[in-house]
Amino acid sequence: MTRQRQSDDRLAGLLRHGLKQAAAPGCVSPDLLGAYFERNLTSAESAKVEVHIASCVHCQQQLAAMVRIETAVGVPARVETAGQHFWFLNWRWLTPAALAAVGAFAIWITVQPQAPVGLGDKSQIATAREPAAAAQEAPAPAPATRAFEQNKNAAAGPASKDTDALALRRQDVPALANKPTAPQSLIGRSQGAAGVVSTPAPVLMAEAGEQAAPARLADEKKKENVAALPEADAGKRRADLAVPAEKRMESTKLAAAQKVETAGSEKAQERELQKSVQAMPQAPAQVSGQQAYAQGKIPPARSEMAIVTNEAKPDAARDRTQEAPPKQTEEGFAVTRSRAAVPRPEFTALGGRIQWLFYKDRRIERYDERLKSGEIVSSPVTQELLAASAPSEKVCWAVGRGGVIIRSVSGEPWKQIGSPVEEDLVSIEARDAQNATVRTRSGKTYATSDGGRTWRSQ
Amino acid sequence: MTIATARPAQVSATLAERLLARALAAAPHLQGQVLSGSFCDALERSVASRFKDQPRPPSMAEVERYLETLQHADLALACACAGGSEAAWEHFIRNFRSDLYAAARAVAKDFNPHELADSIYAELFGLEEREGKRRSLFQYFHGRSKLSTWLRAIVAQRFVDQVRAARRTVSLDSENGEGGSNAGDSPSGDARHESRLASAPAADPDRTRLLGVLQAVVSGAITSLDPRNRLRLSYYYVQDLTLAQIGRLLGEHEATVSRKLDRTRSSLRQRIEEALRQEQHMSDAQVRLCFDYAREEWPFDLTSSLRNGP
Numbered sequence: 001m002t003r004q005r006q007s008d009d010r011l012a013g014l015l016r017h018g019l020k021q022a023a024a025p026g027c028v029s030p031d032l033l034g035a036y037f038e039r040n041l042t043s044a045e046s047a048k049v050e051v052h053i054a055s056c057v058h059c060q061q062q063l064a065a066m067v068r069i070e071t072a073v074g075v076p077a078r079v080e081t082a083g084q085h086f087w088f089l090n091w092r093w094l095t096p097a098a099l100a101a102v103g104a105f106a107i108w109i110t111v112q113p114q115a116p117v118g119l120g121d122k123s124q125i126a127t128a129r130e131p132a133a134a135a136q137e138a139p140a141p142a143p144a145t146r147a148f149e150q151n152k153n154a155a156a157g158p159a160s161k162d163t164d165a166l167a168l169r170r171q172d173v174p175a176l177a178n179k180p181t182a183p184q185s186l187i188g189r190s191q192g193a194a195g196v197v198s199t200p201a202p203v204l205m206a207e208a209g210e211q212a213a214p215a216r217l218a219d220e221k222k223k224e225n226v227a228a229l230p231e232a233d234a235g236k237r238r239a240d241l242a243v244p245a246e247k248r249m250e251s252t253k254l255a256a257a258q259k260v261e262t263a264g265s266e267k268a269q270e271r272e273l274q275k276s277v278q279a280m281p282q283a284p285a286q287v288s289g290q291q292a293y294a295q296g297k298i299p300p301a302r303s304e305m306a307i308v309t310n311e312a313k314p315d316a317a318r319d320r321t322q323e324a325p326p327k328q329t330e331e332g333f334a335v336t337r338s339r340a341a342v343p344r345p346e347f348t349a350l351g352g353r354i355q356w357l358f359y360k361d362r363r364i365e366r367y368d369e370r371l372k373s374g375e376i377v378s379s380p381v382t383q384e385l386l387a388a389s390a391p392s393e394k395v396c397w398a399v400g401r402g403g404v405i406i407r408s409v410s411g412e413p414w415k416q417i418g419s420p421v422e423e424d425l426v427s428i429e430a431r432d433a434q435n436a437t438v439r440t441r442s443g444k445t446y447a448t449s450d451g452g453r454t455w456r457s458q
Numbered sequence: 459m460t461i462a463t464a465r466p467a468q469v470s471a472t473l474a475e476r477l478l479a480r481a482l483a484a485a486p487h488l489q490g491q492v493l494s495g496s497f498c499d500a501l502e503r504s505v506a507s508r509f510k511d512q513p514r515p516p517s518m519a520e521v522e523r524y525l526e527t528l529q530h531a532d533l534a535l536a537c538a539c540a541g542g543s544e545a546a547w548e549h550f551i552r553n554f555r556s557d558l559y560a561a562a563r564a565v566a567k568d569f570n571p572h573e574l575a576d577s578i579y580a581e582l583f584g585l586e587e588r589e590g591k592r593r594s595l596f597q598y599f600h601g602r603s604k605l606s607t608w609l610r611a612i613v614a615q616r617f618v619d620q621v622r623a624a625r626r627t628v629s630l631d632s633e634n635g636e637g638g639s640n641a642g643d644s645p646s647g648d649a650r651h652e653s654r655l656a657s658a659p660a661a662d663p664d665r666t667r668l669l670g671v672l673q674a675v676v677s678g679a680i681t682s683l684d685p686r687n688r689l690r691l692s693y694y695y696v697q698d699l700t701l702a703q704i705g706r707l708l709g710e711h712e713a714t715v716s717r718k719l720d721r722t723r724s725s726l727r728q729r730i731e732e733a734l735r736q737e738q739h740m741s742d743a744q745v746r747l748c749f750d751y752a753r754e755e756w757p758f759d760l761t762s763s764l765r766n767g768p
Contacts, residue, residue, distance in 0.1 A: 015695045015723075030611035031507065034603030037611065039709055040527065041602075047685075054685035057696065058618060064697035065565045065614035066607075067706050072564035073557065422556050457553075 028052060028059050037066055075418040075453070349398075351390025358385050358398065364414065366396075380406055380414045389430040397436050399425035405452060409433045417452035469505060473522060474498040481530035491543040492534045500537050501525060504600035533601035540584065540596040555579070557606055561613045569620050578612055665751055671740075672748045675733045679726050687722045694719055 028049055035041050036049045053059045345357035357365040367374035379385060385400035394410045403419040423440040430436035437447040437458065445458040478497045482489055508524055509516045538546030562575035584594030599608050680688065686708065693704045701712045734740045734748060
């Protein structure tokens with residue numbers, strides 16, 4: 001066996017040296033080479049081309065270059081326009097596909113009580129990591145919400161395992177202190193949060209107000225300085241000051257209005273949820289979080305969580321007009337900073353009970369809300385990821401710089417798939433493993449219905 | 459006896475119009491940008507290219523079957539661009555230009571990729587004029603593959619031509635020290651290597667003879683391989699492709715490529731050793747010596763044997 005291996009090694013050397021060739025006459029044209037590369041030739045043509053290529057280093061080099069291009073750049077995205085619909089008129093697959101669709105719809109109608117999520121529904125959209133004020137929210141699945149409420153009502157005295165986990169996740173969200181524990185209904189970006197699951201709409205509004213406050217303070221100071229300027233300069237500075245502040249306030253108001261609008265649709269869900277929670281058998285009277293902290297039974301982090309979980313306000317609407325008291329927020333933030341640094345995801349995507357967290361160092365965590373456990377893998381691409389969308393527990397898409405698109409399906413490793421552009425992709429909206437729409441930084445949108453093999457511009 | 463190249467059947471106007479309508483339905487932005495006459499000409503060029511080597515002209519049914527397999531929308535776009543349509547060029551720039559430059563960057567890292575892409579882009583635009591007519595590279599696109607794949611094939615072809623041209627202009631100093639790697643590119647490669655062999659110090663007087671025998675046996679063994687196996691070996695040993703890339707080119711799974719490469723290597727080794735022992739009456743020790751000498755220095759090239767094939 002050793003002797004045979006040595007012979008094989010020597011043979012490899014012989015072949016490496018000896019397989020150099022010249023170009024054979026009658027090289028294949030790029031048109032035919034392209035068709036061969038795509039395997040669009042008949043078997044007879046393909047065999048004929050292969051006979052030539054096997055003896056022609058020139059053609060081999062071209063094909064090698066083409067496959068290297070494909071490896072480096074990806075499969076060329078076939079940009080289809082909206083009018084190209086003839087592909088579905090193939091009866092061979094249309095009839096069984098239609099029957100399967102009808103059957104699936106019938107089963108879904110029977111089994112699934114909740115309303116379907118359509119493409120236009122913002123529930124499937126996860127926002128990019130952008131400095132924009134708007135954040136988009138999605139309705140929480142009822143079972144997870146119910147579980148959350150159960151954990152809340154189980155009291156925080158002898159902190160349960162679930163509450164501990166929630167404590168760990170909410171410990172860096174000071175804005176949630178004394179705030180209604182709305183169900184996990186929203187996906188958003190919270191600047192102070194480390195691995196935070198959700199941020200209720202009133203909180204986001206409060207945050208928007210908080211963000212505007214420092215800007216207003218700065219403007220006030222600037223206005224004081226302007227008053228001290230000579231008249232001509234003061235007029236110009238006032239004009240300069242007015243515009244940015246107005247624009248900031250407009251964007252803040254717009255963001256808040258959007259959140260209110262979305263939160264309004266959450267209100268009905270919350271009421272239903274409250275009813276179901278109140279109908280549940282109450283846990284025996286337990287020590288409140290504050291009492292537990294005072295008694296030294298639980299450390300500060302958990303007591304803060306206890307405060308949060310025990311002071312649920314049934315009607316979230318009451319808090320929409322209230323702003324978070326700055327002192328408490330500052331304290332909360334101060335407490336946050338003093339803790340050991342908890343890695344924060346750049347953005348997240350929620351699919352059912354599975355939350356996908358994307359970190360700056362290319363780590364991607366798949367966190368199971370029910371099992372309270374996560375697994376971390378590395379992104380298969382080096383490009384920075386900017387947004388993700390998880391239409392279900394089994395599917396998650398992510399997009400990023402340079403047009404990169406990756407997808408994970410049914411727990412399989414993340415794979416890069418074909419992209420329509422090389423431009424940065426800043427958002428993605430996925431319906432399932434096959435259907436998704438991406439948007440570039442310049443505002444162009446592309447959609448796929450075959451898992452990224454082909455894309456059409458919208 | 460000479461066989462005249464058969465003139466392919468012309469494309470019927472009805473068929474051309476139907477295919478153009480299909481192309482425009484798929485690419486509505488090309489409405490009014492493609493002349494039916496130029497599209498018909500493009501179809502005829504495609505048919506001529508496809509059936510040029512056939513002794514008899516194709517039937518209408520064969521022509522129609524062939525034309526149905528083409529990428530009509532891409533062909534219409536190519537026609538419109540060749541005709542100078544601004545709307546078509548805008549669409550091309552928006553959807554294909556970036557891929558062209560990306561392909562050039564991916565493959566021609568050390569050969570000024572931007573210049574490569576620029577020159578192809580200029581040829582596509584048609585800066586060259588012949589008989590007062592602007593000639594665009596788009597006229598050579600026959601729709602047998604996607605336009606993006608064809609563009610990549612053009613990039614690959616131009617890149618390979620650049621590399622080969624650069625190799626032919628090596629300096630005299632490097633030429634003198636060069637081994638067998640450039641032998642395939644130069645017509646005098648064989649003579650040069652033979653003279654080098656003759657002038658090498660002969661530590662073993664049988665060295666030259668053994669290497670000569672080995673060359674003939676290896677040539678014969680490689681020649682007897684079927685094209686696909688030979689291609690697999692070339693991709694692996696000469697083009698330095700990965701198993702996955704070879705699989706992509708041959709339509710095989712990576713594991714299949716690996717298995718077949720092993721099998722081909724193993725059968726080649728057996729064939730060579732058998733030929734050396736039985737036909738050349740060499741002992742085991744002499745066979746091992748042959749391989750050792752070849753590993754130290756391989757002065758030959760198998761150009762002629764690989765070119766001729768079985």
